[in-house]
Amino acid sequence: METIKVIVAGPRGKMGSEALNMIQREQHLSLAACIDRENDGINVKDIHGLPDLDALIYTDAEACLNEVEADVLIDLTTPDNGYIHTKLALNNGVRPVVGTTGFTQEQLQELTSLAEEKQLGTVIAPNFAIGAVLMMQFSKWAAKHFPDVEIIEKHHDQKLDAPSGTAVKTAELIKEVRNPHHQGHKDEKETLPGARGADEEGMRIHSMRLPGLVAHQEVVFGGLGETLTIKHDSIHRESFMSGVKLAVEKAVELDTLVYGLEHLLD
Numbered sequence: 001m002e003t004i005k006v007i008v009a010g011p012r013g014k015m016g017s018e019a020l021n022m023i024q025r026e027q028h029l030s031l032a033a034c035i036d037r038e039n040d041g042i043n044v045k046d047i048h049g050l051p052d053l054d055a056l057i058y059t060d061a062e063a064c065l066n067e068v069e070a071d072v073l074i075d076l077t078t079p080d081n082g083y084i085h086t087k088l089a090l091n092n093g094v095r096p097v098v099g100t101t102g103f104t105q106e107q108l109q110e111l112t113s114l115a116e117e118k119q120l121g122t123v124i125a126p127n128f129a130i131g132a133v134l135m136m137q138f139s140k141w142a143a144k145h146f147p148d149v150e151i152i153e154k155h156h157d158q159k160l161d162a163p164s165g166t167a168v169k170t171a172e173l174i175k176e177v178r179n180p181h182h183q184g185h186k187d188e189k190e191t192l193p194g195a196r197g198a199d200e201e202g203m204r205i206h207s208m209r210l211p212g213l214v215a216h217q218e219v220v221f222g223g224l225g226e227t228l229t230i231k232h233d234s235i236h237r238e239s240f241m242s243g244v245k246l247a248v249e250k251a252v253e254l255d256t257l258v259y260g261l262e263h264l265l266d
């Protein structure tokens with residue numbers, strides 16, 4: 001396999017630093033550069049806590065994507081910056097692999113059109129953990145039989161977006177097989193606003209944020225005399241890295257945008 005040259009945006013973050021470790025482990029991946037908010041012109045290997053990888057850090061994303069010879073950008077930053085980086089990558093011939101969540105539907109549509117116009121493989125995956133992808137697929141299957149469903153997602157308290165990208169994607173998959181309808185009593189009233197969670201075509205989504213959590217989701221279905229719970233827990237961010245690696249490998253073979261890792265799995 002040819003070496004894939006990768007730029008990582010957000011290298012000092014919880015996910016970005018795991019991505020650097022993954023690149024260091026994989027012989028067919030090499031780190032071309034990083035995009036960070038700080039440390040312009042400094043080498044990654046000279047930053048305390050980052051792996052021994054020889055690549056320069058840029059604070060100017062446009063300069064980085066324009067000057068550095070790279071195949072793929074892995075973005076693990078924030079919703080606003082991730083969107084800007086993804087557009088810059090596509091406009092500079094670099095294939096984006098985006099883990100950053102919180103993009104709007106309009107942004108996703110715009111990026112889909114841009115990737116198609118540029119014919120550049122792009123992977124936007126709300127969750128790179130294989131178990132989470134299966135949890136979403138199983139939930140779609142279950143929703144065919146149990147149309148009353150609530151999603152409970154639980155994350156660490158540093159998370160910027162709510163609901164999580166995974167919960168949004170789960171709801172989208174369920175919506176493909178579930179007819180919109182109100183859930184709960186027709187006359188129910190919230191005496192505390194928000195008590196029933198977000199409302200997506202009558203399906204409820206609840207977001208929990210606590211220190212100590214990593215990334216967890218339960219999809220709870222209710223039927224006559226029974227309930228079904230489909231649950232996934234990421235207890236370490238290593239859980240996401242086999243999916244990131246797969247996305248990088250597939251991005252160089254694709255010429256359109258793929259939203260969701262399920263499209264890349266057998």
Ligand SMILES: NC(=O)C1=CN([C@@H]2O[C@H](COP(=O)(O)OP(=O)(O)OC[C@H]3O[C@@H](n4cnc5c(N)ncnc54)[C@H](O)[C@@H]3O)[C@@H](O)[C@H]2O)C=CC1
Pocket residue numbers: 009010011012013014015016035036037076077078079081098099100101102125126127128129158240
């Ligand atoms: N798709 C997936 O499987 C997963 C996605 N995520 C998403 O990945 C993103 C990052 O998550 P974490 O690593 O937990 O967050 P974090 O807060 O630990 O890291 C984000 C990093 O981005 C950097 N950053 C912010 N703006 C930047 C800019 N303009 N240029 C360069 N770097 C910039 C910050 O300095 C920080 O180091 C979030 O959107 C999160 O929801 C997180 C885990 C799994």
Ligand SMILES: O=C(O)C1=N[C@H](C(=O)O)C[C@H](O)C1
Pocket residue numbers: 101126127128155156159163164165166167214215216
């Ligand atoms: O911010 C996180 O941590 C995570 N974000 C993604 C999401 O929003 O679904 C994926 C995973 O849940 C971890």
